Amino acid sequence: MFGKLLHYEFRKCRSSKIMLLGITTVLELLFLIGILSKDENVLAISVVLLTITAIVGVIGLGIESVITLHRDMNTRQGYMLFMTPNSSLKILGAKVLENGLSMLLAAVFFGALGFLDVSLLFSYFGELDRLWQILSEMMEQFIPTLELNWGTAAVLILDMLCSWLAMVNMGYLADVLASSVLRGKKAGGFVAFLLFLALSFLMGWLQQTLVPETLPIIQRQIWFSVVALACAAGMYFLTAYVMERKLSV
Amino acid sequence: MQFDPMKPIWAQVAAALQTDMVTGRLAPGQKMPSGRDLAVRFTINPNTAARVYQELVSQGLCETRRGLGTYVTEDEARLSGLREALAREAAARYLAEAARLGLTRADAVAMIEKEEN
Amino acid sequence: MLESKNITMRFGQKTAVDGVTTTLIPGHVYALLGPNGSGKTTWMKLATGLLKPASGEILWNGAPVGIESRREIAYMSTEPYFYTWMTVQDVGKYYDDFFEDFDPARYADLLSRMELTPELKTRNLSSGMMAKLKIAVTLARRAKVYLLDEPFNGIDLIARDEIARTIIETAGKEAILVLSSHLIEELEALADHAIFFREGKLILDCDLEEMRSDSGESMAERYRALYARKEVI
Numbered sequence: 339m340f341g342k343l344l345h346y347e348f349r350k351c352r353s354s355k356i357m358l359l360g361i362t363t364v365l366e367l368l369f370l371i372g373i374l375s376k377d378e379n380v381l382a383i384s385v386v387l388l389t390i391t392a393i394v395g396v397i398g399l400g401i402e403s404v405i406t407l408h409r410d411m412n413t414r415q416g417y418m419l420f421m422t423p424n425s426s427l428k429i430l431g432a433k434v435l436e437n438g439l440s441m442l443l444a445a446v447f448f449g450a451l452g453f454l455d456v457s458l459l460f461s462y463f464g465e466l467d468r469l470w471q472i473l474s475e476m477m478e479q480f481i482p483t484l485e486l487n488w489g490t491a492a493v494l495i496l497d498m499l500c501s502w503l504a505m506v507n508m509g510y511l512a513d514v515l516a517s518s519v520l521r522g523k524k525a526g527g528f529v530a531f532l533l534f535l536a537l538s539f540l541m542g543w544l545q546q547t548l549v550p551e552t553l554p555i556i557q558r559q560i561w562f563s564v565v566a567l568a569c570a571a572g573m574y575f576l577t578a579y580v581m582e583r584k585l586s587v
Numbered sequence: 588m589q590f591d592p593m594k595p596i597w598a599q600v601a602a603a604l605q606t607d608m609v610t611g612r613l614a615p616g617q618k619m620p621s622g623r624d625l626a627v628r629f630t631i632n633p634n635t636a637a638r639v640y641q642e643l644v645s646q647g648l649c650e651t652r653r654g655l656g657t658y659v660t661e662d663e664a665r666l667s668g669l670r671e672a673l674a675r676e677a678a679a680r681y682l683a684e685a686a687r688l689g690l691t692r693a694d695a696v697a698m699i700e701k702e703e704n
Numbered sequence: 705m706l707e708s709k710n711i712t713m714r715f716g717q718k719t720a721v722d723g724v725t726t727t728l729i730p731g732h733v734y735a736l737l738g739p740n741g742s743g744k745t746t747w748m749k750l751a752t753g754l755l756k757p758a759s760g761e762i763l764w765n766g767a768p769v770g771i772e773s774r775r776e777i778a779y780m781s782t783e784p785y786f787y788t789w790m791t792v793q794d795v796g797k798y799y800d801d802f803f804e805d806f807d808p809a810r811y812a813d814l815l816s817r818m819e820l821t822p823e824l825k826t827r828n829l830s831s832g833m834m835a836k837l838k839i840a841v842t843l844a845r846r847a848k849v850y851l852l853d854e855p856f857n858g859i860d861l862i863a864r865d866e867i868a869r870t871i872i873e874t875a876g877k878e879a880i881l882v883l884s885s886h887l888i889e890e891l892e893a894l895a896d897h898a899i900f901f902r903e904g905k906l907i908l909d910c911d912l913e914e915m916r917s918d919s920g921e922s923m924a925e926r927y928r929a930l931y932a933r934k935e936v937i
Binding site (some may be wrong): 591594626630631635 | 730731733865868892894913917922923
Binding site (some may be wrong): 339342345346349350352353414415416417420421422423425478567583584585586587 | 749752754755756771772774775779781783784785786787788789798801802884894
């Protein structure tokens with residue numbers, strides 16, 4: 339039945355993804371027009387808009403997942419989900435998985451699109467290997483001791499993944515706690531947000547306390563990710579517990 | 588069928604079926620609907636329907652044949668007895684109503700004679 | 705057997721269900737009666753596990769209601785609850801996906817009896833059609849317990865007859881049916897037991913035919929006797 343839960347979680351968020359795809363397609367067309375007509379203004383606008391769409395889109399997908407959970411807990415539509423014979427662990431697990439997969443797919447999609455677009459740009463206006471060089475120089479400016487290679491890129495991606503898992507579960511836990519206590523009153527969203535901030539602060543504190551500052555930056559990042567992952571797991575089980583025991587839909 | 592909700596429903600359904608047996612609408616030996624079908628037909632609770640059959644069986648007006656269902660009795664004597672019982676009840680109701688209207692018993696009987704068919 | 709053991713539910717200061725204790729056994733149709741706000745809906749939601757009680761418990765065959773009991777207990781709320789992007793067919797598919805006791809053939813049969821077609825979108829349904837859809841999908845389950853909250857609400861006469869017929873067909877030796885309704889006359893012949901609620905408390909639990917032969921009262925008459933406001937002198 340878990341597969342079914344996952345299927346319906348995806349279905350619930352389908353329209354926003356379609357809309358995101360639509361906007362991206364329009365902007366991409368604009369970009370291509372810019373390339374063909376060699377109009378720098380059009381190119382600049384479309385690149386900026388595409389970048390914003392990518393960032394907002396990926397983050398938005400994450401936020402949407404929390405909003406969907408909120409709706410499931412506080413409106414009648416929630417009956418559909420909570421009257422089925424599924425444990426809170428499974429229900430929440432399907433949501434986390436849907437969220438993770440959607441964001442991963444979106445990140446990969448936008449990443450690939452970005453890479454393609456930049457390649458197109460450079461093949462029209464310059465050479466392709468300059469791309470890597472520019473990126474490396476950019477990175478070096480921000481993090482002097484870092485070498486941009488596949489290893490470090492992987493660590494960065496891992497870090498983003500773990501941080502996001504932690505943040506999503508923070509969002510879920512904050513919302514479930516607020517909903518259990520306030521039962522859908524207007525203040526619920528605000529309280530959930532405050533709880534979310536509190537949990538973020540808590541995790542940040544844990545990371546700073548548990549991971550020694552003396553470690554090289556790569557190893558620090560890896561340990562940060564481990565702490566984030568542990569927090570994510572802890573919050574996931576806590577959220578499921580509160581949902582199972584305390585939540586009235 | 589319209590019930591009087593202030594009286595036990597099983598009794599009202601049983602009475603309706605008894606009348607059907609006397610009028611011949613339910614022929615002797617005819618198979619009766621199953622308990623569930625009776626419930627659906629009369630739009631009553633299935634337990635009520637079961638009670639109806641219990642009553643009719645205990646009065647000897649129906650018999651259950653194992654594995655086959657419930658059947659109207661073929662015992663003519665029983666059916667005549669039922670006809671007489673129902674007729675007497677009808678007569679009693681008439682006499683009670685006539686008395687309520689102020690007629691003497693003789694008047695009430697005479698009224699029947701006057702009634703042209 | 706569904707046992708409600710001294711169950712209490714509070715919403716803030718208000719006590720919606722107050723120490724309700726009763727046992728429901730298979731093979732019976734229970735009419736759940738009482739004015740708005742007397743706790744009938746809340747009790748049904750507690751029995752489904754959608755609400756968590758402040759104290760007390762509801763047991764299904766000895767175990768507290770929860771994930772497992774939802775496999776065998778079917779609940780139909782008064783309000784519409786289907787996802788707005790669904791069609792009538794999608795609703796059936798959803799139930800089929802999550803409830804092993806869902807019977808698609810029965811669903812199709814009930815839909816045709818209620819004159820609902822599979823392609824209709826739930827967001828386009830009138831309130832009457834929505835009411836029929838809720839009933840159709842709930843009774844298409846071969847559940848052990850059916851908790852129907854206001855099954856006749858907003859439904860036309862012909863469809864009500866269909867629903868009454870379906871309820872009788874569903875009622876059997878193994879099922880427990882609980883119907884709450886304001887249309888008491890509709891339930892007179894369907895139910896065999898009545899449970900009366902007032903201000904969260906269970907005030908009367910009785911066998912209907914016995915009540916009729918003992919005191920010559922209909923369920924509606926008893927309701928009036930219990931709830932009619934006293935005349936102000």
